[in-house]
Amino acid sequence: MDKRFGAGVPTKVIGNDVEVPLVGFGTFKIWPYEAQQAVEDALALGYRHIDTAQAYLNEAQVGAALAATSKADETFVTTKLRNGDHGYEATLRSFEESCRALGLDVIDLFLIHWPTPTLDNYVDTWRAFVHLREQGYVRAIGVSNFLIEHLDRIAAETGVVPDVNQIESHPRFWQPELEAYCKEHGIAVEAYSPLGHGSDISSAPVEAAATVHGVSAAQVVLRWHMQKGHVVLPKSTHPERMRQNMDLDGFELSDSEMAAIDSLDDPTATVSLDPHTFCASQTLEDMVARGSVKLEP
Numbered sequence: 001m002d003k004r005f006g007a008g009v010p011t012k013v014i015g016n017d018v019e020v021p022l023v024g025f026g027t028f029k030i031w032p033y034e035a036q037q038a039v040e041d042a043l044a045l046g047y048r049h050i051d052t053a054q055a056y057l058n059e060a061q062v063g064a065a066l067a068a069t070s071k072a073d074e075t076f077v078t079t080k081l082r083n084g085d086h087g088y089e090a091t092l093r094s095f096e097e098s099c100r101a102l103g104l105d106v107i108d109l110f111l112i113h114w115p116t117p118t119l120d121n122y123v124d125t126w127r128a129f130v131h132l133r134e135q136g137y138v139r140a141i142g143v144s145n146f147l148i149e150h151l152d153r154i155a156a157e158t159g160v161v162p163d164v165n166q167i168e169s170h171p172r173f174w175q176p177e178l179e180a181y182c183k184e185h186g187i188a189v190e191a192y193s194p195l196g197h198g199s200d201i202s203s204a205p206v207e208a209a210a211t212v213h214g215v216s217a218a219q220v221v222l223r224w225h226m227q228k229g230h231v232v233l234p235k236s237t238h239p240e241r242m243r244q245n246m247d248l249d250g251f252e253l254s255d256s257e258m259a260a261i262d263s264l265d266d267p268t269a270t271v272s273l274d275p276h277t278f279c280a281s282q283t284l285e286d287m288v289a290r291g292s293v294k295l296e297p
């Protein structure tokens with residue numbers, strides 16, 4: 001057990017013996033003006049895994065929260081490379097900027113945020129990730145939103161399989177084939193939007209299990225993820241929900257409860273973007289222009 005997270009923080013081993021706390025605090029759409037406070041609240045509640053990205057525009061605020069709470073040494077930090085910085089040299093430069101913004105010399109987990117296959121340079125990008133791990137600047141490397149064809153290609157062309165694939169996964173859209181592929185190749189699955197943006201908690205098998213076990217429907221969904229071996233990144237701005245989303249150990253779903261929740265899968269029920277086509281560059285200017293970023297309350 002990795003002592004830096006303290007007792008009682010469940011973890012999963014990824015890559016070269018790196019421990020990642022099973023429940024992470026996701027910071028997508030936590031805007032710059034509110035991010036430092038939100039991350040400080042999460043750390044105070046006991047979260048020891050913070051998931052950010054260059055494209056979330058809150059790395060500096062995550063870094064400020066880690067510094068203000070003196071929790072940097074006890075916290076697993078993930079960030080992701082923005083689409084516009086793909087390519088070998090651009091990746092190395094961009095990684096340095098993330099380190100500066102986060103105030104860290106070493107990052108626990110660095111991910112390629114999207115494959116952007118229409119730009120066709122994720123393989124070179126991946127080579128830079130391998131270099132960063134070899135040099136000790138990152139403990140683990142991975143990808144996000146990669147489909148089987150993208151995973152196959154980086155493995156075939158570089159010989160290095162990612163430690164992690166962070167993908168959209170929730171009961172109504174859990175990508176069983178991609179999940180099976182990851183399991184077969186030793187790639188840990190991290191579930192983003194684990195509650196389907198909150199909508200998957202109101203479904204009959206989830207509500208039935210919540211009644212049986214005396215827990216909330218959100219806890220049932222997160223426990224379902226845990227029993228599948230996923231790392232989960234639930235998002236909430238309410239401290240009580242943040243607390244309950246970490247409290248998943250006191251009950252276990254039966255095989256039939258798991259199967260009933262599995263059966264909710266619907267390949268059309270995505271709440272995210274299509275990895276085949278999404279390649280927007282994610283710079284601040286682009287995101288403000290598209291109205292997808294809020295810089296003020």
Ligand code: A2P
Binds near residue numbers: 201218233237241242
């Ligand atoms: P809120 O921020 O108001 O708590 P996802 O992580 O799948 O994107 O889901 C996030 C959504 O789920 C948010 O709208 C969040 O609302 C809601 N949510 C998070 N945790 C819980 C919970 N324990 N119970 C009910 N809703 C939750």
